[in-house]
Amino acid sequence: xxxxxxALEGSAFSAWVRESPSIWAYPTILxxxxxxxxxxxxxxxxxxxxxxxxxRAIPVTVLSxxxxxxxxxxxxxxxTGAVLFAGDPTTKGTTAxxxxxxVIVAVGVVLMxxxxxxxxxxxxxxxxxxxxxxxxxxTSLVLWIAAIAAGRWxxxx
Amino acid sequence: xxxxxxxxxxxxxxSHAMTTSQWAWPVSEAFHxxxxxxxxxxxxxxxxxxxxxxxxxxxxxxxxxxxxxxxxIAINVVTGVLFFVGAPDQYIGNPAWYGKLLFLLVAIxxxxxxxxxxxxxxxxxxxxxxxxxxxxxxxxVSMASWFLVLYFGRMLxxxxxxx
Numbered sequence: 211x212x213x214x215x216x217a218l219e220g221s222a223f224s225a226w227v228r229e230s231p232s233i234w235a236y237p238t239i240l241x242x243x244x245x246x247x248x249x250x251x252x253x254x255x256x257x258x259x260x261x262x263x264x265x266r267a268i269p270v271t272v273l274s275x276x277x278x279x280x281x282x283x284x285x286x287x288x289x290t291g292a293v294l295f296a297g298d299p300t301t302k303g304t305t306a307x308x309x310x311x312x313v314i315v316a317v318g319v320v321l322m323x324x325x326x327x328x329x330x331x332x333x334x335x336x337x338x339x340x341x342x343x344x345x346x347x348x349t350s351l352v353l354w355i356a357a358i359a360a361g362r363w364x365x366x367x
Numbered sequence: 368x369x370x371x372x373x374x375x376x377x378x379x380x381x382s383h384a385m386t387t388s389q390w391a392w393p394v395s396e397a398f399h400x401x402x403x404x405x406x407x408x409x410x411x412x413x414x415x416x417x418x419x420x421x422x423x424x425x426x427x428x429x430x431x432x433x434x435x436x437x438x439x440i441a442i443n444v445v446t447g448v449l450f451f452v453g454a455p456d457q458y459i460g461n462p463a464w465y466g467k468l469l470f471l472l473v474a475i476x477x478x479x480x481x482x483x484x485x486x487x488x489x490x491x492x493x494x495x496x497x498x499x500x501x502x503x504x505x506x507x508v509s510m511a512s513w514f515l516v517l518y519f520g521r522m523l524x525x526x527x528x529x530x
Contacts, residue, residue, distance in 0.1 A: 233522075233525060233526075236525075237521070237522060237525040240521060241517070241518055241521040241522070244400075244403070244517060244521050245514065245517065247400065247403075247404060248403050248404050248406075248407035248408075248411075248517065249407060249411070251404035251407075251408070252404045252405065252406070252407035252408025252409070252411055253408055253411070253412075254408075255404065255405060255408045255435070256408045256409065256412055256432060256435070259432070259435065264431070264432075264435075265428070265431035265432050266431070267424075267425070267427070267428035267431050268424055268428050268429060268431060268432070269423070269424065269428075272421060272423050272424050275421060276412075354404070355401055358397055358400045358401055358404065359397040361400070362393060362396045362397040362400055363393065363397075365393075365396070366393055
């Protein structure tokens with residue numbers, strides 16, 4: 211595993227991500243990663259909060275439109291995240307908090323899919339979200355805070 | 368003036384805590400990014416509606432998420448001030464910081480002008496109705512300026528010397 215990470219770190223692409231002085235290299239990739247975070251988590255939180263009973267004037271059915279936006283944020287971050295990882299694989303690949311971040315994000319995405327299925331799989335009365343759906347939304351909300359905290363922590367390892 | 372301000376800010380206990388505590392700065396950063404996501408989610412939803420998307424929601428209904436955007440802004444103003452007090456010299460003289468403040472100002476002026484000139488009309492716009500051009504413009508300016516605030520914030524270490 212370590213040899214693989216070292217080989218990746220020795221590649222020209224890895225060096226470019228790490229060392230290019232261009233504003234369009236590392237700074238722009240990092241910015242796009244932040245944009246993806248805001249879009250994915252922001253859109254997911256709006257749905258979570260609506261399910262939890264806030265902003266009741268917004269019909270739950272309309273919020274199904276938020277899911278493609280979340281996926282756009284997710285894929286933007288999967289790609290930019292992979293690039294950022296390629297720039298620093300031996301450190302990130304051996305850091306526990308990075309593993310935690312991946313696990314938290316994976317669970318967050320699973321909950322996002324589950325929430326969509328619960329809300330739109332069959333037509334539910336949007337005024338009486340079941341306790342199960344509410345728990346799902348609350349867990350999703352908290353998990354994204356944990357994902358952000360883990361991501362920020364990466365800057366200090 | 369700048370010099371004296373920097374010296375004074377750095378002499379405060381808040382500045383001391385921000386730079387000597389192992390946790391103060393990273394935890395504030397985490398909150399700053401939570402605020403960022405709340406703001407993009409809340410303001411983004413409102414801006415999309417003003418731009419003419421999601422027409423099946425009335426504008427007054429979508430405005431119910433405004434408090435979440437406001438909470439995001441509040442978290443980020445508090446944590447942002449903490450960063451500034453913690454290390455003022457890495458912001459004063461940093462071109463990215465002025466870019467960030469400029470577009471923050473644009474976002475605020477945009478919402479104030481829109482509220483005062485179109486506020487009542489906005490709350491009356493029902494679902495399904497054609498969106499006025501002024502609404503679309505205000506929504507687009509808002510969304511663009513918030514993303515530029517994010518952009519220049521992220522550029523603080525790259526266009527300037529912030530850590």
